Amino acid sequence: IPVRYIYDNNYFNDPHQGIPKGGYNELIEKLYDGCDVILETDFLSDKEKYTSMADHVVYTGTIDAYFDYCYGKLEYRSLHFEHELLNEYNHQGVAVMNYTDSETPFTRKIEHKHFAFGTQEKTVVTREYPAEWEDGMEPYYPVNDEKNSTLYERYKELGEKEEKVLFGGRLGEYKYYDMDKVIESALNFVKQYL
Ligand SMILES: Cc1cc2nc3c(=O)[nH]c(=O)nc-3n(C[C@H](O)[C@H](O)[C@H](O)COP(=O)(O)OP(=O)(O)OC[C@H]3O[C@@H](n4cnc5c(N)ncnc54)[C@H](O)[C@@H]3O)c2cc1C
Incomplete structure (x- = not known):
């Protein structure tokens, strides 16, 4: 007979868990306050035009799509x-x-x-x-097996040759990130590159 001794329904083991006050929408809106935001637009529909608009571009889409799947598709x-x-x-x-x-x-x-x-x-x-x-x-989670990791490494090498474009986040780096980890990575990214 299954017996439940605790009422711990956690999905995660992190000691601290939560979401920002007001949710992520409020946080993102404040981050973008005063910035030009273009929505409903595929960056890859005119890569050259959008890249020419800034000194640095941080691309957070799928890295294989950026390179037109030249080595094949990541899963x-x-x-x-x-x-x-x-x-x-x-x-x-x-x-x-x-x-x-x-x-x-x-x-x-x-x-x-x-x-x-x-x-x-x-x-x-x-x-x-x-x-x-x-x-x-919608690509939710990367499949970090040997086949896909090897393929990603080849795209990563191509990415490192790009002059203005930096690849970040779960799709740009083909990596599973929780929110706290991706925010930490973004802050380190800014210190390192920008
Ligand atoms: C189903 C699900 C549940 C999750 N639950 C949790 C959780 O409970 N706790 C937790 O800590 N984390 C959770 N995560 C992880 C969290 O969502 C990610 O860590 C975080 O969203 C990654 O941020 P990101 O900026 O790398 O990518 P995203 O948030 O995916 O941002 C990438 C952005 O780039 C845009 N983009 C992509 N391609 C293009 C293009 N060609 N042109 C223009 N724009 C483009 C996308 O529209 C998107 O806005 C979950 C993830 C998923 C998928």
């Missing part, structure tokens, strides 16, 4: 999300509930209101399903 893991608005005040009591059993097709259920101690009458939940990545799908 990713993808996900599929299902969102639902429920007529309930509280669905699961916590922000994240993990499902590790083989009968449940999704791996976790997110109840968004609990991230910010929401008191809304209704609640929005998202079920997260693993999905095979196919061309055109």
Whole structure:
């Protein structure tokens, strides 16, 4: 008989966990305050034009796409999300509930209101399903096996030859990063290159 002694539903082992006050949107909006922002635009649709607009360019898209997949495509893991608005005040009591059993097709259920101690009458939940990545799908996680890591190294070498363009972040470096790690990496990046 399975017995639960604790109510620790953590997905992570980090001693400190959280999100910025007001969420990441507020943080990003403040970071970009006073900057020109162009949205809904694929940088790769006119690489030369956008590169000529600045002294330094930090490219955070997929590195293989930047080089037009000249050595072949890197592989990713993808996900599929299902969102639902429920007529309930509280669905699961916590922000994240993990499902590790083989009968449940999704791996976790997110109840968004609990991230910010929401008191809304209704609640929005998202079920997260693993999905095979196919061309055109959102690349969520890199597959850091030998084949892909070797391929990435070849793109990285090409990247190092670019004069103005620096490659950063989870897609530019083909690396899994948590938020705290990617922010740390961005701050080090600025110190090192800019
Ligand atoms: C499903 C999922 C859940 C996660 N959960 C957590 C979590 O709970 N805790 C945690 O700490 N971390 C989590 N992470 C990791 C976190 O999201 C990443 O560490 C972080 O977003 C990486 O930042 P980034 O700037 O490298 O990449 P992104 O946030 O992906 O930013 C890259 C940006 O580049 C833009 N871009 C790409 N290509 C182009 C192009 N050609 N032209 C113009 N723009 C382009 C994209 O639109 C995007 O805005 C999660 C990641 C995923 C995928």
